[in-house]
Amino acid sequence: MKKLRYIFDAYLIGILFFTLFRLANTLVFCLGSETPPNLEGLYWKALVMGWRFDTLVSGFILFLPLIMILIGVWTRIRAKAYYAVAHHFTVTFFILSFVACAADIPYFLYFFTRLNAMAVNWMDSPAIVVDMIVKEPTYIGFALLFIAIATGYWFWMRRLWRRLLKPESEPMPVVWGVVVSMLLIGGCMLGMRGRLAKKAPMRVGNAYFCNNAFLNQIGLNPMFTFVKSLEEMSKSRNRPVQLIDPAIAHEVAWNERAEDYTPEAELRLPEGTNVVLVIMESMAYDKVGYFHPGRMSLTPNLDTILARSLYFDNAYSAGIHTYNGVYSTLYSHPALLAQHSMKHIATPMMCGLPHQLRKAGYQTIFCLTHDEGFDNIGGFLRYNGIETLKAQLDYPSSEVVGTWGVPDHVMLRHAIEAIDARDTNRPFMAAMLTCSDHGPYIYPDGIALQPRSKELKDKMVEYADWSIGQFMAAARKHDWYEHTLFIFVADHGASTQTNYDMSLSYHHIPIVFYYPGRIAPTRRDELALQIDITPTVLGMLLPEYDNNTLGVDLFRQRRPYAYFSADDKIGVLDSTYFYVYRPSQQRASLYHYRDNDPVDHIASDSARVAPMRRYAFSMIQESQQMLLEQRTDCNQH
Numbered sequence: 001m002k003k004l005r006y007i008f009d010a011y012l013i014g015i016l017f018f019t020l021f022r023l024a025n026t027l028v029f030c031l032g033s034e035t036p037p038n039l040e041g042l043y044w045k046a047l048v049m050g051w052r053f054d055t056l057v058s059g060f061i062l063f064l065p066l067i068m069i070l071i072g073v074w075t076r077i078r079a080k081a082y083y084a085v086a087h088h089f090t091v092t093f094f095i096l097s098f099v100a101c102a103a104d105i106p107y108f109l110y111f112f113t114r115l116n117a118m119a120v121n122w123m124d125s126p127a128i129v130v131d132m133i134v135k136e137p138t139y140i141g142f143a144l145l146f147i148a149i150a151t152g153y154w155f156w157m158r159r160l161w162r163r164l165l166k167p168e169s170e171p172m173p174v175v176w177g178v179v180v181s182m183l184l185i186g187g188c189m190l191g192m193r194g195r196l197a198k199k200a201p202m203r204v205g206n207a208y209f210c211n212n213a214f215l216n217q218i219g220l221n222p223m224f225t226f227v228k229s230l231e232e233m234s235k236s237r238n239r240p241v242q243l244i245d246p247a248i249a250h251e252v253a254w255n256e257r258a259e260d261y262t263p264e265a266e267l268r269l270p271e272g273t274n275v276v277l278v279i280m281e282s283m284a285y286d287k288v289g290y291f292h293p294g295r296m297s298l299t300p301n302l303d304t305i306l307a308r309s310l311y312f313d314n315a316y317s318a319g320i321h322t323y324n325g326v327y328s329t330l331y332s333h334p335a336l337l338a339q340h341s342m343k344h345i346a347t348p349m350m351c352g353l354p355h356q357l358r359k360a361g362y363q364t365i366f367c368l369t370h371d372e373g374f375d376n377i378g379g380f381l382r383y384n385g386i387e388t389l390k391a392q393l394d395y396p397s398s399e400v401v402g403t404w405g406v407p408d409h410v411m412l413r414h415a416i417e418a419i420d421a422r423d424t425n426r427p428f429m430a431a432m433l434t435c436s437d438h439g440p441y442i443y444p445d446g447i448a449l450q451p452r453s454k455e456l457k458d459k460m461v462e463y464a465d466w467s468i469g470q471f472m473a474a475a476r477k478h479d480w481y482e483h484t485l486f487i488f489v490a491d492h493g494a495s496t497q498t499n500y501d502m503s504l505s506y507h508h509i510p511i512v513f514y515y516p517g518r519i520a521p522t523r524r525d526e527l528a529l530q531i532d533i534t535p536t537v538l539g540m541l542l543p544e545y546d547n548n549t550l551g552v553d554l555f556r557q558r559r560p561y562a563y564f565s566a567d568d569k570i571g572v573l574d575s576t577y578f579y580v581y582r583p584s585q586q587r588a589s590l591y592h593y594r595d596n597d598p599v600d601h602i603a604s605d606s607a608r609v610a611p612m613r614r615y616a617f618s619m620i621q622e623s624q625q626m627l628l629e630q631r632t633d634c635n636q637h
Contacts (some may be wrong), residue, residue, distance in 0.1 A: 001070065002072065002163075002164045003069050003070060003073055003083070003164060004070075004180060004184065005164055006069065006087075006160060006161070006164040007062055007066050007184065009064065009160055009164070010062060010065075010090050010157065010160065011055075011062060011096075013056050013156060013157065013160070014054070014058045014061070014062075014094050014097075015055065016101070017050060017094070017098060017149060017153055018050070018052070018054040018057075018058075018070055018097070018101065019047070019050065019054070019103065020149065021098065021101035021104075021105075021149070022050050022101050022218065022219075022242070022533045023048070023147065023430065024105060025101075025104065025105045025108060025218065026043075026201055026218060027559065028105050028106075028109060029108060029109055029214070029218075032040070032500060033368065033496075033503045034111065034286070034497075034498060035497055035498055036502065037212065037213075037214035037215070037498050038212065039212075039214075039215065040058050040210070040212055040215070041303075042210055042212065042215055043215065045209060045210070045215070046209075046215045046216075046218050046219045047219070047610060048219075049206075049209060049219030049220075050218065050219040050220075050221070050350075052194060052195075052202065052206075052219075052220060053194070053207065053220055053221040053224050054195070056191060056193075056194040056202050056221070056224060057221050057223050057224050058094075058189030058191065059095055059138065059188050059189070059190075059192035060098035061090060061093040061094055061097070061186050061191075061530045062090060063088040063189060063192065064086075064089060065087070065090045066091055066184055066185065066188055067185075067345075068082070068083075068085065068086040068410050068501065069083070069086055070137070070162055070185075073273070074181075075081075083161075084161075085315070085626060087157070087161045090157070090388035091153075091154060091157050091178070092126045092155075093614075094153065094221070094539055095131060095150050095154070097152075097223040098146060098149060098150055098153065099146060099219075100115055100147075100222040100223040100226050101146075101221075101222050101223070102121070102142050102143070102145060102146035103115055103142070103149045103222070104141050104147075104222035106138060106139060106142055107119060108221075108561045109216070109495075110439070110495065111320065111495055111503075111610075112213075112217075112495040112498060112503045112505075112517065113217070113218045113501070113504075113566070113567075113568075114217055114222050114225040114616055115222040115225055116225050116226055116229035116567070116568065117226065117229035117230045118229070118338060118567045119226070120230075123212075125334070127542050130585070133575060135271040138439075139439075139440065149270040150421055154626075157349075160162060161436065163340075163360065166597075178534055180292060180592050182516045183553060185385065194206070196214075197425070203228075203538050203585065203587055204220065204224075204225065204228065204312060204350040206565050207219045207220050211598040211599050211600060212501060212598060213498055213501045213598065214498050215501050216501060217501060221630060225323045228584075229568065229584075240624050241336050241339075241620060241621060241624045242335055242621075243356055243570075243583075243617035243620055243621045244614070244617040244618055244621050246621060246622075247623045247627065248614075248616070248618060249492075249618040249619075249622040250618075250622055250625065251618075252615060252618035252619070252622075253550060253618050253619055253622035254508070254622075255604070265349060266539060266555055266556055267519070267540055267555045268540060269485060269515070269518055269519075269540045269541055270483070271482055271516075271541075272427045272483070273485055273515075273540075273541055274427050274428050274429070274483055274484040274485065275353075275357070275362075275427075275428070275429040275430070275431070275482055275484070275485050275487065275520075275537060275541070276419075276429075276430050276431075276432075276472075276475070276485070276486045276487070277329070277330075277353075277429070277432070277487045277489070277533075278429040278431075278432050278434070278436070278468065278486070278487065278488050278599075279325055279329055279431065279432065279489055279490070279491050280323065280434050280437075280464065280468070280488060280489065280490045280491070281433070281434045281435045281437045281438050281490075281491055282437045282490065282492065282493065282494045282495060283299075283302075283403070283437065283461075283464065283490040283491060283509070283510070284490060284492075284493030284494040284505055284509060285313065285315075285494070285505070285508040285509055286494065286497070286505050286508070287299065287494065287496075287508055288303070288306070288414075288510055289301055289302075289303050289462050289486070290302065290303040290306040290307070291313060291510070294596060296452065297461045298452075298453065298458055298461040298465060299461065299462075299465040300465065300469075301465045301466065301468050301472070301511075302465050302471030302488070302512075305468075305472070305488065305500065305512065305514050306468075306510070306512060307521065308514065308516050308521050309512045309513055309514040309519070309521060310512075310513045310519045310520065310521065310522040310524065310526045311511065311512045311513070311523060311524065312509060312510070312511040312512075312525075312526070312528040313510065313524070313525060313548065314524075314525050314526060314527055314528060314562075315489075315508070315509055315510065315511040315527075315528040315529065315530070315562075316433075316507040316508060316509065316527075316528070316529055316562045316564050317490060317491065317492040317493060317506075317507045317509050317530045317564060318333075318334045318529065318530050318531055318564055318565065319334075319335030319341075319492060319564065319565050319567075320492050320506050320566045320567065321335075321491075321492065322339060322375065322433070322435075322438075322491045322492070323341050323342050323375040323377065324341055324491070324565075325489075325490070325491025325494065325530065326341075326342075326377060326433060326491065327341035327342055327380075328341070328530045328531045329353075329489060329491075329530050329531075329533050329534070330350075330352045330353050330354060330381075330384075330431065330530075330534065331350040331351075331352030331384065331534065331632075332352060332353075332355070332531040332532070332533070332534040332549030332550055332551030333350070333531060333549060333550055333623045333626075333627075333632070334529075334531055334563065334564070334565065334619060334620055334623050335565040336565065336620060336623060336624055337565050337567060337568065337570070337583065337620075338568060339472040340375075340376075342375055342376045342377060342380040344376075344627075345495075347379070347380060347382070347384075347386065348627055348630065348632050348633075349633040349636035350384045350385075350547040350632050350633070351546065351549060351630060351633050352384060352385065352534055352549065353429065353534040353537060353538070354366075354381070354384060354385025354386050354429065354531075355384065355385040355633075355634055356385075356427075356538055356542070356546075356634065357385075357429045357538075357541075358385050359634070360541070360542055360545075361426055361427065361430050362426065362427050362428055363369040363387060363388070363422050363423060363426055363427070363428040363429070364385055364387045364388070364429050364430075365386070365387070365388045365389075365390070365415070365418050365419065365428060365429070365430040365431070366381050366388070366389050366390070366430075366431045366432075366433075367389075367390040367391075367412075367415040367418060367430070367431070367432045367433070368389075368390070368391050368392075368405075368411065368432070368433040368435070369391075369392065369403035369404050369405040369406050369407070369408065369410075369411045369433070369435040369436070370391065370392050370403070370404045370435055370614065371391060371393070371405065372389060372391035372392070372393070373394045374557070376595070377433075378391060381397060385629060386431075388422075389415055390415070390418050391405070392405035392406065394414070395411075395414055398562065401438055401442050401444065402442040402448070404435040404436065404438060404442075405435070407436050407442070407462070407463075408435065408436040408437075408464055408467035408468075409444070409447065409466070409470050409471070410444075410466035411435075412432060412467055412471040412474075413432070413468065413470075413471075413474070415430060415432050416471070416474055416475060416478070418430065419478075419480065421476065427483075428480075434464060434467065434468075434489070436460060436463060436467070437460045437461060437463075437464040438455075441457060441459075441460045443454050443456065443459055443460065443463060444463065447463070447466070449462065449463060449466045449597050451463070468488070472521065473488075477579075477626070484515070485513065485514070485515045485518075485519075485537070485540070485541075486512075486513075486514040486515065487512065487513055487514070487533065487537065488510065488511075488512040488514065489509060489510065489511050489512070489533060490510065492506060492507065492509065493505050493506045493507055493508050493509050497596075499591075499593075499596050499598050500578065500580065500591060500593075500598070501554065501569075501580070502566050502569045502571050503566075504571070504593060505579065505614075507566075507567065507571065508565045509529070509530070510625075511528055511533065513536075518602060523578065524554070526554075526558050526559070527558070527559045527560075527561065527562040527573065527574075527575075528554050528559070528562070529551070529559065529563075529564075529594060531549070531550055531551040532551045532552050532554050532559075533551070534549060534551050535547045535549060535551040535552055535553045536551075536552075536553050536554045536555060538553075539555060539556060540555070546634050546635075548631070548633070548634055549630070550619055550622065550623050560574065560611075560615060561573060561574050561611075561612055561615045561616060562618070563615065563616035563619060565620070568582065568583065568584055569582050569583075570613040570616060570617075570620070572613065572615070573593070573615040574612065575594075575611070576592060576593075576594055577590055577591065577592065577593065577601075577605070577608055578590070578591045578592075578593035579608075579609060579612045579613065579616075581613065588609070588613075589602055590602040590605055590606075590608065590609060
């Protein structure tokens with residue numbers, strides 16, 4: 001009986017440690033989130049749900065050791081090594097689960113989604129991953145938390161093994177042994193299934209018990225979500241998206257744009273106008289002080305630019321990753337769920353801003369702070385119209401300060417040098433990707449900025465804004481400044497809102513067109529997408545161009561809906577409603593996002609869903625078909 005008690009005690013200890021991690025995750029999120037969640041007196045229900053998911057994971061870990069111990073008891077195996085295998089299997093897989101729990105704490109805080117397979121996206125850049133962990137103090141804290149908990153767990157289990165997994169002199173009575181064995185195996189299998197319902201075992205969707213996105217997610221076990229998403233990714237990540245009939249998608253994607261065409265709304269700029277495009281890391285709408293006049297602004301330089309610009313304040317990023325932002329801004333295609341936009345077996349030729357402007361005689365430049373191999377950004381951009389690319393290896397090694405290469409202001413200084421080195425007889429397009437507002441944060445030494453913030457992450461927003469101010473001040477001293485359209489856009493937003501399990505703030509971004517004397521200061525509140533930047537710019541610069549993309553010219557057309565992806569979710573917006581579709585769960589929700597209403601209205605307002613779903617699914621599906629059928633270059637539709 002002692003040996004069988006080992007399984008029961010191992011289960012209880014595992015549940016205890018899973019609960020400790022869940023409590024730590026809750027504490028860190030409540031302290032670190034810009035908008036701490038309202039627990040609504042329902043946190044205990046989330047803990048109960050967490051116990052169910054923890055039991056499921058524990059059941060899978062303990063099933064093999066249970067069978068081994070039962071065999072050992074019934075056949076009277078006395079070899080210590082035999083039981084040592086069962087013990088070490090148990091300890092190893094629980095500790096691996098605790099690794100997932102520890103990694104999930106910063107992951108959940110940053111993305112507002114539990115640990116999933118997208119975390120392995122960076123595994124092809126292990127040096128960067130290690131550098132991020134080593135140089136980010138909070139990550140070290142989570143690593144130390146894991147080491148402390150794992151060490152305590154190991155010693156506790158070692159003591160349990162020595163006490164319970166010993167040879168027993170008396171065999172177990174047959175009847176009692178059969179009953180106990182059946183109960184243990186049945187209980188373990190029930191735990192693995194997670195529920196009694198015949199229809200389906202425990203799934204992610206079972207965790208959603210209320211209208212509070214935080215409470216719905218905190219009950220999930222990160223090892224469960226990670227393994228399930230890996231399983232889903234193995235089925236679907238490299239498989240083309242299949243959301244709607246491709247013929248319907250093609251009809252919606254191309255005919256609807258033509259119907260909305262309004263040529264009288266064109267905005268034209270002088271021939272040969274230069275283009276400077278600044279893609280700002282994580283510069284969410286919520287971070288920009290200009291949009292929130294009642295609070296202390298962290299972005300005085302952007303505020304000044306916005307006051308003299310035409311801007312869209314109801315604009316949305318295509319995805320939640322930097323590679324989504326670069327790809328969608330330059331090449332006007334949406335994010336395709338979890339697919340990596342810049343990693344293809346055969347790199348597609350994209351009819352985007354670089355190719356179109358090169359055809360018109362422009363020089364094309366792209367500058368970034370870090371290694372060009374990260375996310376395959378260098379290879380993809382060079383293949384798709386970028387002539388001059390400046391990255392970490394092009395800057396003095398003394399200026400490299402951390403994981404993300406040189407600080408923003410250093411990269412932007414080198415960007416001006418790259419512009420000055422061009423052929424002055426031809427116009428240019430220069431794009432820059434900032435990165436300092438991405439953890440691990442490194443605040444540069446020796447700069448003339450006195451931040452007003454106390455927290456490092458807010459200081460980094462101030463620094464990122466200051467860098468843009470320095471860049472614009474330097475640009476004004478050059479002849480090309482007076483003939484240049486400046487565009488400012490974020491690669492994606494940041495998870496500052498917790499109303500929904502798909503964070504709107506992670507997609508809500510500013511799109512800014514700055515050209516004093518040519519473009520009047522204007523606020524535009526219609527729906528706009530990151531993928532609309534390329535055709536909008538081309539419409540201003542070129543009398544004719546071939547728009548073989550999914551973007552629209554925002555000065556001639558209006559979108560009925562905005563749509564975007566967050567790895568395993570699709571979001572669709574109109575002026576009032578936010579539709580969220582979760583393909584892996586086959587589950588959808590509809591929210592009144594204008595009121596920050598967390599209640600799911602999909603049952604009461606279902607008539608609105610069909611056109612939103614048809615529109616977004618068609619756009620995403622058409623992008624997928626264009627890639628599959630090699631229809632993304634400038635010579636075909």
